Amino acid sequence: MSENMQTDEEKLKEVIRRRNRVKAFKRIIVIAVVILLLIPNIVSVYSFTRIKSLSQTVDNLAMQLENLKNVEEETVADTTVAAVELEGAEIGVIDRNDTLTDEERFPGKKLVYLTFDDGPSKYTDEVLDILDEFGVKATFFVVKMDDSEDAYRRIVNEGHTLGIHSYTHVYSTIYADKTSFATDVKDMQDFLYDITGQKASFYRFPGGSSNQVSKVDKNELFDVLSEDGLVYYDWNVTSQDATGKGISASRIVENVIAGVEKNDESVVLMHDASGKSSTVEALPIILERLTERDDVVILPITEGTKPVCHVVKK
Ligand code: ZN
Numbered sequence: 001m002s003e004n005m006q007t008d009e010e011k012l013k014e015v016i017r018r019r020n021r022v023k024a025f026k027r028i029i030v031i032a033v034v035i036l037l038l039i040p041n042i043v044s045v046y047s048f049t050r051i052k053s054l055s056q057t058v059d060n061l062a063m064q065l066e067n068l069k070n071v072e073e074e075t076v077a078d079t080t081v082a083a084v085e086l087e088g089a090e091i092g093v094i095d096r097n098d099t100l101t102d103e104e105r106f107p108g109k110k111l112v113y114l115t116f117d118d119g120p121s122k123y124t125d126e127v128l129d130i131l132d133e134f135g136v137k138a139t140f141f142v143v144k145m146d147d148s149e150d151a152y153r154r155i156v157n158e159g160h161t162l163g164i165h166s167y168t169h170v171y172s173t174i175y176a177d178k179t180s181f182a183t184d185v186k187d188m189q190d191f192l193y194d195i196t197g198q199k200a201s202f203y204r205f206p207g208g209s210s211n212q213v214s215k216v217d218k219n220e221l222f223d224v225l226s227e228d229g230l231v232y233y234d235w236n237v238t239s240q241d242a243t244g245k246g247i248s249a250s251r252i253v254e255n256v257i258a259g260v261e262k263n264d265e266s267v268v269l270m271h272d273a274s275g276k277s278s279t280v281e282a283l284p285i286i287l288e289r290l291t292e293r294d295d296v297v298i299l300p301i302t303e304g305t306k307p308v309c310h311v312v313k314k
Helices: 002-076 082-086 124-133 149-157 178-196 218-227 249-262 277-291
Strands: 110-117 139-143 161-166 265-271 296-298
Touching (some): 124 149, 178 218, 249 265, 277 296
Parallel strands (some): 110 296, 139 161
């Protein structure tokens, strides 16, 4: 009997132990399930934080890229410090001996000089056709382009002024030192002479004379130009067609008309370059608005034109 009791007690203990083991096992399962359920949440919270910080990094990089692009534009597209410098643009005085100045030829008129930089381009013929349609002469500050002999010749033959903008248009090379600048100018002068038989007399600095790229003292550059018989012209009106932000034709028209309104003499910066289709689109509207006015005369830059210079020789 006592043996039986002993067995019963042991059985009971065994049952309790088993129940405890089952309980512990259940607890482990519950904990495991809880952990399994929590893992995706933890992972997604972590991923969310990570994505947020990554997207911030991407934003920062995009901003840096935008800044870089702006610098690039500034360097490549002649926008330069134009907007800032324009207000202070000086109109240089030049000794012209006995040549009549444009002012003397057209007293009391607003003088407008349309200038096209960076050509020839795929638009040059179209630009020339439009100018021809309105009987207007302009100025082209050109760079060296292959297979464009006809364009250079057409500019000259149709009575426009063909000026030098540069041979390479690579700022870092042109402005590296005085010799590279002189070489670039000379190369372009020879290049144009070989094609047109005319010696170019006018020059426009890539980026304008106020460009911040040149490491050389500007006075040295001015010396190079005058030794080569070149007079440089900046601008005091910009069409803003080189801002690279896809400017509309109507905006270009407004910029030019507003600029002309402010000045008695307007040297207008425009571009003859691929990607500048809105300039071509704007040109007939500009010419229509200007040619219908009695107080406006549109002229090419010649010896009688007062230079507009952002920076002058000291
Ligand atoms: Zn240019």
